[in-house]
Amino acid sequence: MSTPPRVAAVHVLERVLERGETLDEALEGQFTRVAERDRPLLQALVYGALRWLTRLEAQVATLTPRDDWRRDPLLRALLVLGAWEAQGLATPAHAAVSESVDAARRLRRARAAGMVNAVLRKLHKATPPLPTDEATRYALPGWLAEHLRGAWPEDWPAVAEAGNAHPPMTLRVDRARIPRPACLEALAERGVAAQPGAVAPTAVILDDPVPVARLPGFAEGWLSVQDEAAQLAAPLLDPQPGDRVLDACAAPGGKTVHLLEHAPAATVTALDRSARRLRQVRDNLARAGHEAHCVAADAANPDAWWDGEPFQRILLDAPCTGSGVIRRHPDIKWLRRADDPARMAPAQRQLLDTLWRVLAPGGRLVYATCSIFPEENEAVVAGFLAEQPDASRGPLPAVGRRTGAGCQILPGEQGMDGFFYACLERSVE
Ligand SMILES: C[S@@+](CC[C@H](N)C(=O)[O-])C[C@H]1O[C@@H](n2cnc3c(N)ncnc32)[C@H](O)[C@@H]1O
Structure with missing residues (x-):
């Protein structure tokens, strides 16, 4: 029963x-x-x-x-x-x-x-x-309200409200298989109303969520579910044909598949510490008809997984508090603790330092988080740049706000999740 x-x-x-x-x-x-x-x-x-x-x-x-x-x-x-x-x-x-x-x-x-x-x-x-108190009205634990206020003194009420809003269901279109206007037409024929995203050329935003089974081309991998902010990672990393690309924290694989859609002739290694979550990467690759070398290993320990050949492109979508995606995961408010942002920063920095060593001279590393806390974002990148003489700032997406060497998108900004991007380039020796 x-x-x-x-x-x-x-x-x-x-x-x-x-x-x-x-x-x-x-x-x-x-x-x-x-x-x-x-x-x-x-x-x-x-x-x-x-x-x-x-x-x-x-x-x-x-x-x-x-x-x-x-x-x-x-x-x-x-x-x-x-x-x-x-x-x-x-x-x-x-x-x-x-x-x-x-x-x-x-x-x-x-x-x-x-x-x-x-x-x-x-x-x-x-x-x-x-x-009457603001923290309870926004349904935030006290420490989180204080932390948001400290990080974003003017924007924090809007950030708190965005965290309680229903997020849109956003799709990524593989434009090599179906141009975005044709995709919008195919959706309309199935009775699914949708609009093109204003930021990413691959984004389609549904007026109302629908089960993925109702989406034309989902099973064939023409479409994937992914927030528009996350769709900025692959074009920012911009892998070229023949590049060796490392997706260092890959699961569940949304960005791995996007990297291959962006550069089908690149060779991608998808790494994740969790073997269970790595299965989702394999499933997503299979659905989209792409191939990557999937390895369950700790990115901070290259001895266990690196063959000594440097990568031209590395995506470090680092583990973080997820403070930018509370609208999709409201449990984050109650699972995180006040010291988590400061506690996570050293691990994020260690991943960045370690992966820099496997990046080829002239190569590019994109550091990304779905957090809006400066400790996990610009502070990590600033500390790294101060100590890494062969690292310089690369281009950034034309959205969000510049914070140090990075770009911060706040939740709800142009309908997107909260996300941070920094692009780091290694000088040619
Ligand atoms: C933010 S999620 C990545 C999301 C993914 N890039 C995507 O777009 O679908 C972070 C991932 O990092 C993995 N992770 C955390 N620490 C790691 C480490 N030291 N080495 C490799 N993977 C790690 C976690 O298992 C988790 O799957």
Whole structure:
């Protein structure tokens, strides 16, 4: 028998908030237990609840004198999900409340069923006032609100709002196989309304998300799902025919495939520390009909994977806090900790230093993150440039804002995810 979607949603939230699993991992564990027709509801519930978590909790708190629910992870999750359903989804009130009360019983919280019923009924009747402090209103943990304010004193409210917005579904078109106007026509014929991206010549933005199975040419690899900001990496690296190209942190392989679409005659090595995630790179390559040498290894230890032949182009899409992609992964707000940006920077710098040694003289390395914290971005690159006499700044995309030697795109800017790019060129000896 399948699990009711609200019960599954409670388990997903509990796994993220109590056990530190990512939303993707937690959802993967519950998705197949829920009937297919209920899966969109499961998704809408958990994404909304994680987007607005502390704001929803503050609203629940105004409706009950009790606070023991905060100490019971399952009850807390059930109330937060119910609060989101009352405000953000179109479920009729009686159905939403009775299903949540039923979920309380299934979760062995029968003694709290009366309280769940009373709180959710009130929520469906009227929206409680919004919290007055900014961090709770934007549903940010305090440290993150402070960090954003410190990094972007003028822009941080817009950044916080962009993090809570629904991101567009954006596609990348392989223009060698179908020109973008023809792709837009093919989508329109299938009833999928879409617009060309304003920044990347390969980008197509759907008016509304659709399952990839509805996309013409998806199975054949003409189209891939990728945010427009991420589509700037391959043209910036600009591999040439015959180049040896290293994609050092490749999984799940969105940029690996784009590199090969951009330069089919390049030889690409796709490296990732995670063998499990590297399988996604292989799957994406197979779908698109491209080939790369896929290696599961630590990029910071070239002895384990490098044959001694230098690379003309290296993409370092470094592991980061993901602070620029919160709108796609709202769990990031609750999984990261205050010291993460400073903690990640030395590892990012080490990857940059190490990979510089395998770059050919005259070669180009693009350093990218999906973070908007300066510690992980311009500070890493500035420290590197100060100590690397054979490194100089290369060209940058004509978007975002210049920060040190890089280019920072803030989330929501021209509809894109938050992204940082720096382009580093090695002098010819
Ligand atoms: C930001 S994601 C890369 C996204 C990818 N470039 C794309 O466009 O699809 C970072 C990746 O780096 C990998 N990673 C982290 N540390 C690594 C290391 N030391 N060596 C190799 N891969 C690493 C992670 O497993 C993760 O898959």
